[in-house]
Amino acid sequence: MARFFILSINYAPEPTGFAPKAAALAEHLARQGHQVSVFTGFPFAPRWRRREEDRGRLWARERAGTLTVHRLTHFIPRRPSSLLQRLAMEGSFSLAALAAIAPRLPRPRARPDAVLYIGAQPAIAMVARIVALLAGCPYFVNITDLAARAALDVGIAGQAVSQVLERIEFAAYRKAAGAGVLTASFRDALIEHGYPASRIHLVRDPTDLDAIRPLPRDGAFRARYDIPPSACVALVAGSMGRKQGLMNVVSAAALTRGANICWVLVGSGEMQGELVDAVRQQGLEADVRFVPFQPEAEMSRMFADADVLVLNQIGAMKDTVIPSKLLTYMAAGRPVLAAVNPTSQAAEIVRDADGGILVAPDDPAALAEGARRLAAAPPDALGACGARNRAYAERHFDQRAVVAAHERFMLAAMRGSR
Numbered sequence: 001m002a003r004f005f006i007l008s009i010n011y012a013p014e015p016t017g018f019a020p021k022a023a024a025l026a027e028h029l030a031r032q033g034h035q036v037s038v039f040t041g042f043p044f045a046p047r048w049r050r051r052e053e054d055r056g057r058l059w060a061r062e063r064a065g066t067l068t069v070h071r072l073t074h075f076i077p078r079r080p081s082s083l084l085q086r087l088a089m090e091g092s093f094s095l096a097a098l099a100a101i102a103p104r105l106p107r108p109r110a111r112p113d114a115v116l117y118i119g120a121q122p123a124i125a126m127v128a129r130i131v132a133l134l135a136g137c138p139y140f141v142n143i144t145d146l147a148a149r150a151a152l153d154v155g156i157a158g159q160a161v162s163q164v165l166e167r168i169e170f171a172a173y174r175k176a177a178g179a180g181v182l183t184a185s186f187r188d189a190l191i192e193h194g195y196p197a198s199r200i201h202l203v204r205d206p207t208d209l210d211a212i213r214p215l216p217r218d219g220a221f222r223a224r225y226d227i228p229p230s231a232c233v234a235l236v237a238g239s240m241g242r243k244q245g246l247m248n249v250v251s252a253a254a255l256t257r258g259a260n261i262c263w264v265l266v267g268s269g270e271m272q273g274e275l276v277d278a279v280r281q282q283g284l285e286a287d288v289r290f291v292p293f294q295p296e297a298e299m300s301r302m303f304a305d306a307d308v309l310v311l312n313q314i315g316a317m318k319d320t321v322i323p324s325k326l327l328t329y330m331a332a333g334r335p336v337l338a339a340v341n342p343t344s345q346a347a348e349i350v351r352d353a354d355g356g357i358l359v360a361p362d363d364p365a366a367l368a369e370g371a372r373r374l375a376a377a378p379p380d381a382l383g384a385c386g387a388r389n390r391a392y393a394e395r396h397f398d399q400r401a402v403v404a405a406h407e408r409f410m411l412a413a414m415r416g417s418r
Helices: 019-031 083-104 122-135 147-153 159-173 184-192 220-224 247-255 272-281 296-304 324-332 345-353 364-376 379-396 399-417
Strands: 003-007 035-041 059-064 067-072 114-119 139-143 178-181 200-202 232-237 261-266 288-291 308-312 336-339 356-359
Touching: 003 019, 003 122, 019 035, 019 067, 019 114, 019 399, 035 083, 067 083, 083 122, 114 122, 114 399, 122 139, 122 159, 139 159, 139 399, 159 184, 178 184, 178 399, 184 200, 200 399, 220 296, 232 296, 232 324, 232 364, 247 261, 247 272, 247 288, 247 308, 247 364, 261 364, 272 288, 296 324, 308 324, 308 364, 324 336, 324 345, 324 379, 336 345, 336 364, 345 356, 345 379, 356 364
Parallel strands: 003 035, 003 114, 035 067, 114 139, 139 178, 178 200, 232 261, 232 308, 261 288, 308 336, 336 356
Antiparallel strands: 059 067
8 A cells, every 4th residue: 555645725625626526536545545645725715715614723634544634824815816826825835735744754654655736736736746856756747727828818827927837837747657637638738848648647537426416306496596496597506717707697698688597606706796796787686696605415406406507618718627517517417508619628528428509608699599599498308418418427527437547547657666
């Protein structure tokens, strides 16, 4: 059995992004008997603020069998779209992680056999490289987004700054014993920057198919949030940040006013205030509902009360991350309406699954028309779309199979590096 150090700024109980996936892998490794130490932050996503119960805490440790989670304090951006604040977050976490790990390295029994970085923060990947060098062990990177390209796509960084960040990013990955990537475009980017193709493993984004599953509609979610039982519910779940571009949804709602379509936005994030203001200014309160994040135990029932699940991204998002919400939507067995770049990984998955409609991004009229088409579709046609999505998720994204494959990949690379 091996001793793993995992570095990931996001971790459960955060409900979005790669946090649940990092926890799933850590818990799997611990169940297999490995000693696992996770170095992460206190939960702050997607609201970009700490929970009340964590305020004032500088450090915490949580233990469950062979899994230990070390919570570290770091700066949390007040404006997540600020590049300087994002860099301050990465830098402060990196320093905290080094301070927590350094005292363990002189002791042979406390040293890791491998270090794993999970995320989209290159500074933290560089910490993994440094720790591995000091411990004399291999390190792995599980890349959930191409950070420099994403910063350029959403307008956080300009071209020149993005190029500098990209050089730093791939320098952090270059010496890794293995790289887990979500998409072929991530793999191609690594190869383009000189990373050996033989050390790249395509790791599908895992989804807990037991936690998120198709259920019969019971109307409880609609009743709780005063959503008309007869309305066609077009539901968006997850973070409300810049790359989601949800003002497009508000504009589509204005175009479907009177069509008995209720757009439901579940979650929170940096742009929520602007979205709420836009709905109020346009008098769309009857057409758009804002709902807080739901407990995991309630999510399947929430999705069952929706007629269509909406994925919306700005058109600039093309070669970066597959939205985790898309995989959750598919696991729920509901039809998907996707307003995304047609060349993106998300669009490719929607086409392959044949479980919904693709429309142009950044085009409210196209999104509104897609919603009208699905609202007019026969129930059996919608049910067939949902069934195809669920079957696709079962074939490609089953969490148990994905994390087991990731473990096998790392263990094989560790044996090869000896």
